[in-house]
Amino acid sequence: MLLISLFLATLFLAYSNGANDNFKGVATLFGSRTSSYQTAILWATFTTFAGAITATFLAGTLIQSFSGEGLLPDAIANSPEFHIAVAIATGLTVLIATLMGFPVSTTHSLTGAIVGAGLVAIGLQLNFAALGTSFILPLLLSPIIAIPLGAGIYWLSGYTNYKWHLPINQKIVDACHFLSAAIVSFARGLNDTPKIVSFILIIEYFSIQGGIITIALAMALGGLLNSQKVAVTMSEKITSMNHTQGLSANIVTGVLVIAASQFGLPVSTTHVSVGSIFGVGLISKKSNMRVFYQILLSWILTLPTAAIISGITYRLLQG
Template structure:
C-alpha cells in the first residue's frame, strides 16, 4: 500500500511539474505572438517528451543526486516513507504556486522537501556540505548568469545587425525561434525527468527507463491541462517581447540548461528562463520590476514551504 501511494504521489508531482514548467520553454513564442497558445504548448509537450526520452541514457548523475543519498544515510534514503513525504510535499508546493501563477522551481521544491524530511529523520546530521555544493550553489548562480547573458546576447545581435545592416528575414527568425523554444523544452525534459524519477526507483518494479517514461507522460498531461496561469506570467507579465528578444532568451536558456544537464548540475530551468527573459527585457527598459520581485519572493519561499510540508508528512508517516 505504501509503494502504491508513493507511485501515485510521484505521478502527482510530475503532473504539477508539467503544469508549472512545460510552458516555460515556449513562453517567448506566445509572448511575442509568434504562435498561438495551443501551438506553443503542443510544441513544448512534444520536445519535452524528447528530452525525457534522452534522459534515460544521459542523466544518471541527477538520479543519484535526488535520491537523497549523500544528504541523509542510505538507510533513510531508501525508505519509501522518505520518498513519499518528499513527493507529496514537492507536488503540493509546485501546485499551489501554479494555481497562483508563479513560475517556481521544482528543483528548489525537491531540495526543500529532501531537507525537511531529512531533518525530521536525523536532525542536524543532514549533510549540509553536500547540500551547498551540489544543490544550492548551482541554483543561485543560474539566474545570476542568465540575466546578463540574456541582455548581452540580445544587445550583440542588435549591434551586429546595425553594424552590417544584415537583411532580416522574418520567416527565418520565426523558424529559429521555434527551434530554440524546442531546445529549451528538450533541455527541461532532460534535466527534470531524472530528478522526479529518482523518487520511485525504490519500487523494484520500475527500471530507470520505465520510471522516466511514466514520469514524462504525467508531466505532459500537466502541461496540456494546467499551464495557463504560469503561461500568462512568463509570456506577458515579466516583460513585453518581440521575436528577436524571445529568440535571444531561448538561446541563453537552452545553452545553460543543456550544459548543466551534461555536467550533472541541478540548475532550475525556471530560474534560467525567467532570468533570460528579464535580461532581454532590461535592454529595452520594458522589464516589469514589480512582477520580477514577486517571482523572486516566491522563489525564496519555495524551499522552506516544501521543507515544512515534507517534515510534517514524514513525521505523520512514522506514526
C-alpha cells in the same frame, strides 16, 4: 499500501512538474507572438516527451538519486515513507506555485522536502553544508549569469542590425526560435524525467523504461492542463517582447542549460529562463521589476515551504 501511495505521490509530483515547467522552454514563443498559446504548449509537450523517451535509452547513466547530494544517510532516504513525504511535499509546493502563476524550481522544492523530512528523521545531523551547492549557488548563480547574457545578446543583435543593416528573414528567425525552444524542452525532458523516476525504483513491478514513460505521460498531462498561469507570467508579465527579444532570451537559456549540464555548473533551468527574459526586457526598458521581485521571493520561499510540508507528512507517516 505504502507502495501504491508512493506510486500515486510520484505521479502527482510528475504532474505538478509538468504544469510548472513544461511551458518554460516555449514562453518566448508565446510572449513574442511567434506562436499561439496552443501551438506553444503542444510544441513543448512534444519536445519534452521526446526528451523523456530518449532518456529510456540512456536510463543507466541518467537515473539520479534524489538523496540530496549527501544531505542525509541513504538508509533513511531509501525508505518508502521518506519517498512518499518528499514526493508529496515537492509536488504540492510546485503545484501551489503553479496555481499562483509563479515559475519555480522543482529541484529546489525537492531539496527543501528532503531537508524537512530529514530534520524529522535525524535532526541537526543533517548535512547543511550540501545546501550550498544544491540550493544557494543555483539561486544566486543562475540569474546573475542569465540576466546580463540575455541583455547582451539582444543588444548585440540590435547593434549588428543597426551597424550593418542586415536583412532579417522573419521565417528564418521564427524557425530558429522554434528550434531553440525545442532544445530547451528536450533537454528538460531528458534530465528531469529520470530524477522523478528514481522515486519509484523501489517498486519492483516497474522497469526503469516503464517508469520513465509513465512519468513522462503525467508530466505531459500537467503541462497541457495546468500551465496557463505560469505561461502568462513568463510570456507577458515579466516583460513584453518582440520576435528578436524572444529568440535572444531562448538562445541564452538553451546555451546555459546545455553548458551547465556539460560542465557541472549548479544552475536552475527555471531561474535561467526567467533571468534571460528579464534581461532582454532591461535593454528595451520594459521589464516589470515588481513581478520579478515577486518571482524572486517565490524562489526563496520554495525551500522552507517544501520543508514544512515534508516534515509534517513524514511525521504523520511514521505515526
